[in-house]
Amino acid sequence: MSDGLLSSLRAALPNATVWDAAALAPRDPGFDPRNFGASALVRPRDVEGAAALVRFCTEHDVSLVAQGGRTGLAGGAATSAGQVICDLGRLNQIEEIDPFARVAIVQAGVTLGALQEAAAEHGLDPGIDLAARGSATIGGMVSTNAGGIMAFRNGTMRHRVLGLEAVLPDGRVFSDLTRVLKTSAGYDLKHLFIGAEGTLGIVTRVAVRLDPVAGASATALVGVPDAASAQRIVRHFLASTSARLTAAEILWRNFASLMQRALKYAPGSLPLEAPCLLVLGLGADNIEAARHALEDGLAAIWEEAGIIDGLVASSEAQAAAMWRLREETEQIERAHPMAPSFDVSVPGGGLDAYVARIEAGLKQVDASYAPYVYGHLADGNLHISINCDGPVSHERHEAIEDVLYEGLREAGGSFSAEHGVGLDKRDAYEQHADPVKQDLAKAIKQLVDPNNILNPGKVVG
Known part of the structure; x- marks a missing residue:
């Protein structure tokens, strides 16, 4: 990017933060070193600023890549020289939480952890959880249709989003901040942007569905011979009326052994020797009820499921140690x-x-x-x-x-x-996705972004 174009960019967005490649170089690019390959990063302070940035890039034929917490694992936020990053970090306000309607209106740069904390003050939760909760942003999670450990009960982000706002490639703002569950009013176009990885629009604001949260939770680590045994345990707890299954994570032996070594867990401190391990989370009104429900449930299904070993955490520290086995995958x-x-x-x-x-x-x-x-x-x-x-x-x-x-x-x-x-x-998508689906996706991309300004080369190519 020429110095003249960079100067024009700064002049067109006087209220935005603009960093050139030299300013980006020493900064942390997040989970993927390719994230900061761009020639500039722009951090608008509101949706109007984001729209102005998109219009500038369209007018000057510069491709634009939206970024949130930079926790993606498939190169969806990777950039290269000549591109501009739209960093949504300043759009970080939780604008409203309606405890009666159980809806949160949040800007795209709000982290999942921040929303979880704010919703918890009302006894609510966004119904989705990730290990990267401290840095993953709601806008990024919408754009990748994030799932996480509670998807089996609450669905993915596609099921948590009631409405959204997004900047289109021509700078117009698509606004469908529906905050009700029931709406049958023609095409539900918000779903075009969920999972599109910023190729059709830049998500700037989201209406997120909230759920009541259990008063307390308990954790168990269970050793089983195989996944089928673990699934019998899960079915048993899903049928329970005394507590609510909130997590069921499976670890095969090779992964669990690596984690045991990397985290320096002493032999015998946790039941770690089975072919498969199951980390269970159970929610109830209080911690005693949750622990008793876990203990009683495991005892009831022990022989039928062929459980080899198991331990219900007796403290928060022990529960955290169990969850570290699953969540510290950077090991x-x-x-x-x-x-x-x-x-x-x-x-x-x-x-x-x-x-x-x-x-x-x-x-x-x-x-x-x-x-x-x-x-x-x-x-x-x-x-x-x-x-x-x-x-x-x-x-x-x-x-x-x-x-x-x-x-x-x-x-x-x-x-x-x-x-x-x-x-x-991308190669896997072209080889394994339905060909007709690919054709439709390309047609939608061409219609919405004919100049291929937003996140080119991703998803549809």
Whole structure:
């Protein structure tokens, strides 16, 4: 980007923060070092500023990439020289929480953690949770249709959004901040922007559905022989009327062993020796009721589910130690800095067969491969990382994908469960997404963004 164009950008947005590439270089790009490859970053202070930025980029034929908390894992916020970043960090106001209607109106730069804290003051919760809650923003979560640990009960972001506001590629503002559940008034166009990764518009404001939150929660770590056993436990608690299942996370042995070593957990401190571990969260009116419900429920299903070992956390510290096993997944990157990671959805009844198949298939690609597998048991979303100790060639990456994605669409699953498509899954999208769906997506992109200004190269190319 020329100095003249950068000066024009600053003049056109006098109230926005503008950083050039030199100012970006020393800053933290978040989860992906490609995030700060752009020639400039602009941080507007309101939707009018965001719209002015979009109009400027359209007039000067400069591509624009929206960014939130920069926690994406598929390259959806990656940028390159000549591009401009629209950083939504200043749009960080929780404008309203209506405890009766159970709705929050928030700006796109609000973090999930901030919304959780504000809603909790009213005994409410946004009904979605992620390990990156402290930095992931609502706008980014809408744009990737984020899922998380509560999706099996409350759905993904698509199910939590009642309405939204977004800046279109021509600078107009699409405003559909519907705050009611029931609306049957023609095309529900907000869904065009949910999961579109900023390719059709920049989400600036969201009406989020809230749910009552349990008074307290309890956590258990349970060792089981396989996913089928874990699923029997989950079904048992889902049928309970005395407490509410809030989380069911599964960890296969290889992943759990890595975490045990990395976190330096002493042998015997937690039940960690089973082929699979299940982290359960249960909510109730108070902590005693939640713990008793977990203890009684596990006792009732123990033999039927073939439980090997189990422990209900007796303190917040012990519960946190259990959750660290699941949430501190950056330990994989520390052990294997170049590890490719994947995010698939598998229909529930096929988890054990799928994991056995990919373990065998990956060894055919490389005899040293022993994948780390973990994820959201109750909705079939598995995260898979490969234990590579160096860069993986494009051909090797494709061979890994062929193993992981084989038959998923035909079985009703997905090659991308909650991380999006971005840059990293473009090849998989073209190979595994329905061809007619791809054609329709390209037609919509061409109609809404004919000049390919917003986040080019992502999702539809």
